[in-house]
Amino acid sequence: MKLYEICFSPTGGTAKVSHILSKEWDCAAEWIDLTKQDLELPRLCEDDVCIISVPSYAGRVPSLAAERIGRLKGNGAIAVLAVVYGNRAYEDTLLELKDLLMKDGFHCAAAVAAVAEHSIVREIAVGRPDEQDQVELTAFARKIRLALENGGLGDDVTVPGNRPYRETRPSALKPVPGESCVRCGLCAKNCPAGAISPKNPFEVCFESCIACMRCVSICPRHARVLDSEKLAALTAHLAAPCAVRKENECFL
């Protein structure tokens, strides 16, 4: 058996959840980074366990992640699904992820929904996954590992969500380069969508940009910025639905 972490995590919250879950297995995991444009996909077999995690964008799997997940060949490998969201809601994300993985030929044995800091409105769910989340997610992972070891997860897991999935519209909040940009090219090199010109970071293909906030989070000069009025409007819009701490969930 080999353990894989297959993860799409533009700003690191989803990766944190994936690492907490994977620690429960007593072996080193191979990290497959779905944000990479030059992605090398693993050859999987029935004995393998894959923790496959994505963030929720507008209650759906991010389109770019869905496209890359669609290229995986499960060959009967066991998938532990993880959807990570910013304390609003994840709606159809787990169901869409499960449908994608079933189509790839995975056995979807278990699923987790977890909360991490909101990657656009950073003051929502700030610091999550925190210590309480770590304890809960570790307990989920233990339950899943023991069930797998005891052969107790025969059927594909049932997860919440509806078909047809929620309609998505491209996000209106796309980061733009600001005055402090020194054209170092770090954002272009790390953009999951290849939306920023490596020669000129002021040139952005807004059609390709998925508003994942990778460029905002990695720029050492904080030179990629969001329109402040739109950000304030989103912050106000999310205040009520995000006011209460949402719980992590485990589905077996």
Ligand SMILES: Cc1cc2nc3c(=O)[nH]c(=O)nc-3n(C[C@H](O)[C@H](O)[C@H](O)COP(=O)(O)O)c2cc1C
């Ligand atoms: C474009 C976009 C859409 C998002 N939509 C939602 C959402 O519908 N519900 C929610 O709770 N969080 C939402 N979030 C927050 C992310 O799901 C959350 O912060 C996640 O942890 C980000 O993952 P990452 O840190 O691995 O990039 C959204 C974030 C982005 C960038």
